[in-house]
Amino acid sequence: MLKIQEIREIIKLIDQSSIQKFSLESDGGKIKLEKNDGQAVTTVTETPQTPQAAPTPVQAPAPVAPAAVAAPAPTAAPEAPAAEVVTDETLHKITSPMVGTYYKASSPDAEAYVKKGDKVTAESIVCIVEAMKLFNEIESEVNGEIVEILVQDGQLVEYGQPLFLVREN
Structure with missing residues (x-):
């Protein structure tokens, strides 16, 4: 059930x-x-x-009105410091394509897909978002360097919520 x-x-x-x-x-x-x-x-x-x-x-x-759905994302405590970094217009945001749970690695004992400072390509897997018992691999979408990780492992994420900031090459 x-x-x-x-x-x-x-x-x-x-x-x-x-x-x-x-x-x-x-x-x-x-x-x-x-x-x-x-x-x-x-x-x-x-x-x-x-x-x-x-x-x-x-x-x-x-x-709920769309404005109310988008409002909770900025109120999360871990994202507050990253909001200042977002002002850099040259950074690309990798966002969650769905509501689910963010995981930085394929299993608790595995190494994280990416860390701050890692180089990624458009096809690089950066994390997993679990939704309804399905584990969805999220790709970088751009070539560049991970500047900031905006969420914590195991955190519930919303659709469109920024997960990473990437400085494009």
Whole structure:
């Protein structure tokens, strides 16, 4: 069965997209999302393992205005010092393409994909963002040098949130 945090992430993704209906069956559970008049309605159903099990409806929060969705990113404490570095217009921001959890390495005992000062190419993998149990490798997109790492290992990241600053070659 999906955890409440996973359901919240799915709701955010659907809310930010143009999708009107969404259904997912996984691990003995079923989730249906549907947008009605600007408000997402979510129904989560567990597959009955005993005769008395019943569907549990969940009302999702009302959609948030895009300005409110983007606002939380700058309030994170680790990003505050990096905000001053962002003023350098020559730096390229590598951003998160999705909501998920940032990991600097492929496993806890593995070496980080990149460190501050490392040279990267457009195809270099710089990190992993986990979303709904899928591990997505994030590429640099540009050739250059990592100037700043803006997030901590294991931190929840939002769509479009800057992860790295790169000085392009």
